[in-house]
Amino acid sequence: MAIEIEQFMCLSDNFGVLIHDRESGESALIDAPEEGPILKAIEKTGWKPSTIFITHHHTDHVQANLALKEKFGLKIVGPKAEASKIPGIDETVAEGDILHFGGEPVHVIETPGHTAGHVSYHFPQSGVVFTADTLFALGCGRLFECPPETMFASLKKLAVLPVTTRVYCGHEYTEANVRFALTVDPENSALVARAEEIRKLRAEGKPTLPTTIERELDTNPFLRWHDASVRNTLGMQQASDAEVFAEIRKRKDNF
Template identity: 70%
Template structure:
């Protein structure tokens, strides 16, 4: 059986995610943004988590760690570089770590930029990755703890995943990201079609995620630093990848 994934809203715009392995019956929670919303999802699915896979230390991703650990006795796994900031952490991982969840191997990809030790979790057999606040649909995380060069390197790692990889992100930012993307890549027909689709989904109260690596490569400006049209629109035809990415991130910060 393949992984079953339940995505649900937490807080104002966070996504919570339960990951259920059908072969073993084990369930993981990707981050713990809000106890009440998570408990509702657990009751709805009947899936009781045995582990939290923490991506980074920000409060809106770890706030429910201790409450859920006390309630369910679950383990908390998170990045070694942020271990001191993650409540209740039991086990640490770093870039290249591989561990088993149920019948699945999980590969850890360290993606500093948004925070110093942010990690993403890739399930190769299931062709799924959980990228939290590094890669968003049509966007990337704001740079709080590392410079643009670090985030660019992180995004290049994710861009190199198989194109069919399904991506679950940490927030419902897609509609705002689409507006920015169109401002720097206005002639991209795939982007224009996607932006219209996103507007329809949000008008119907539906989520815009998950996405895929292929879709992001075609439409996300933060994975398209090499694109000639974007570079021309920025007046940066001969700039380095890092310079183009830094300019995109700076523009998004004030958009």
């Protein structure tokens, strides 16, 4: 049975995520952006979390850790490479580790780039991956602590997940991302159609997530380094995939 997911807004544009395994009754959070909205989601669903799966150390993903730990006595799990920066951490994880949530294995994928120790959590039986600030809908995270080559390698790991995998990201950045994507991949009909879909969703106040790996492969320029049309637009027909990615990231930084 697939996990149930409650997605909600925190802070200005963060997504909070509460997950639940109906069979075991176990619940958990993906990151802890803001206490108030998280408590409201818990009250709404009745899902009392026993764990927080932390993706990276940035304040807007961990600032409610200690308050929630005090309130619920929950366990905080996070990347070993950033353990010293994560408040209240109890258990560290690294590439290839397999945790368990309810009756389902949770695969830890190291996805550095945005931060040096960022991890993503893949629930293969449920067909879900939580990528926080590595892979966004139509984007990827800014490179605060790593060179482009590091993020490129992380995105390659996510790009080979099953195409039907649903992707939950850390922020509602899609509307801004699509404006940039159209400058890099203007002839992509799937992207043009998606831009209109996003415009309608945001006009109605609805979230643009989750997305899927398939949709991102088809429309996210940060996963389309190989595409001839993208390369032509950039004037990089003979460049390496990593060089194309780095140029797209640089252009987005200056967009």
